[in-house]
Amino acid sequence: MFIIFSLACAISSNINMLLAFRFLNGxxxxxxxxxxxxxxxMFSQEERVGVLALINIPALTGLAVAPIISGYISQALSWRWVFWLSAIVGGICEAGFVFIFREPYKVRILKKAAQR
Incomplete structure (x- = not known):
């Protein structure tokens, strides 16, 4: 949803479209x-603390850093490029998730094993 509505924000033609797509983006x-x-x-109880710290770093630092970066991007290129770059970075991250993360749902894992 994030990628699709980031693209929709980038191509919106009026403020009403931008507001609606930005809401859906959120x-x-x-x-x-x-x-x-x-x-x-995905992780044992001993590993969770470190992994949770790592996975929450982008969310927490993004709140402080993203407005600064977005301000520079919108001044240098245009406000639309903020959404284009969000969609591009989101797409790269999503592709990484698809190829790197393993299936955590035990029922699905057992079904696949039984089918093999």
Whole structure:
């Protein structure tokens, strides 16, 4: 959702479209609340503390750094490039997640093993 609505924000033609797509873009980011659950499924109890710290660093530092970076990007290029770059970086991260993360759901893992 984040990538799709970032692209929609970049190509919006009026303020009403931008506001609606930006709202939906924020709803796509709400999945960050699932980070603890994903880490809990994928890592042992001893490993969770370090992994949770690492996975939450971008979310916490982004709140401070993103407005500064976005301000420079919008002055140098245009406000649309803020959304284009968000979609590009989000797409790269999503591709990384697809190829790096393993399936944490035990039922699905057992079904795949039984099918093999």
């Amino acid at each position: 709803m796509g980011v709400a999945a960050i609340s699932l980070n603890s659950s994903v880490v809990g499924d």
